[in-house]
Amino acid sequence: GAVVSQHPSRVICKSGTSVKIECRSLDFQATTMFWYRQFPKQSLMLMATSNEGSKATYEQGVEKDKFLINHASLTLSTLTVTSAHPEDSSFYICSAAVDGDANYGYTFGSGTRLTVV
Amino acid sequence: DQQVKQNSPSLSVQEGRISILNCDYTNSMFDYFLWYKKYPAEGPTFLISISSIKDKNEDGRFTVFLNKSAKHLSLHIVPSQPGDSAVYFCAASNPGTYKYIFGTGTRLKVLA
Numbered sequence: 001g002a003v004v005s006q007h008p009s010r011v012i013c014k015s016g017t018s019v020k021i022e023c024r025s026l027d028f029q030a031t032t033m034f035w036y037r038q039f040p041k042q043s044l045m046l047m048a049t050s051n052e053g054s055k056a057t058y059e060q061g062v063e064k065d066k067f068l069i070n071h072a073s074l075t076l077s078t079l080t081v082t083s084a085h086p087e088d089s090s091f092y093i094c095s096a097a098v099d100g101d102a103n104y105g106y107t108f109g110s111g112t113r114l115t116v117v
Numbered sequence: 118d119q120q121v122k123q124n125s126p127s128l129s130v131q132e133g134r135i136s137i138l139n140c141d142y143t144n145s146m147f148d149y150f151l152w153y154k155k156y157p158a159e160g161p162t163f164l165i166s167i168s169s170i171k172d173k174n175e176d177g178r179f180t181v182f183l184n185k186s187a188k189h190l191s192l193h194i195v196p197s198q199p200g201d202s203a204v205y206f207c208a209a210s211n212p213g214t215y216k217y218i219f220g221t222g223t224r225l226k227v228l229a
Binding site: 006036044049093108109111113 | 119121126153158159160161162163206208216217218219220221222
């Protein structure tokens, strides 16, 4: 089946620094990837939709200048948390949609636990 | 406004019995629903889906029921196994979109 690889799985960074999270579709091409964020005991919240070769579409309330998304190829999307603050500490998960698959958005990465100190 | 709701944050079931996880939604335009299973510090794993044109879909021990008039879906796991212990999320999408809206999850604990 389709596999999505997400790295790193855990990262600790200092306030004010930037962190890049990668999401790769290993055995399929993903025109569209999604970035989610999950706070403890809360639902997965969609942050943005990443389309290969075009600008990402951000959900309401998500700062596009803070959460930079790049989808430069059909197999790679990156999320960069810029000037990180402790309140950015969260669990970030990507999901990739398999082109032509009626079962949209099935495949998730394993997630990245970001801790900003 | 929470469009997809899972009102039970947790559920405990004896091994071998049936687990029933519930999900309610408010948007009648949703046309596709999924259930995911999630272990701590991991990404969700797809379990089963159902289209709005159906009222039941079965896959092994997992069955999803959809009641469109009540805007309610449920996931039945039978027989429940200790390995089923995880957080279960339901998710829904609008027609022609890849975007899913997730419920808040129900933590299932299957007791041996």
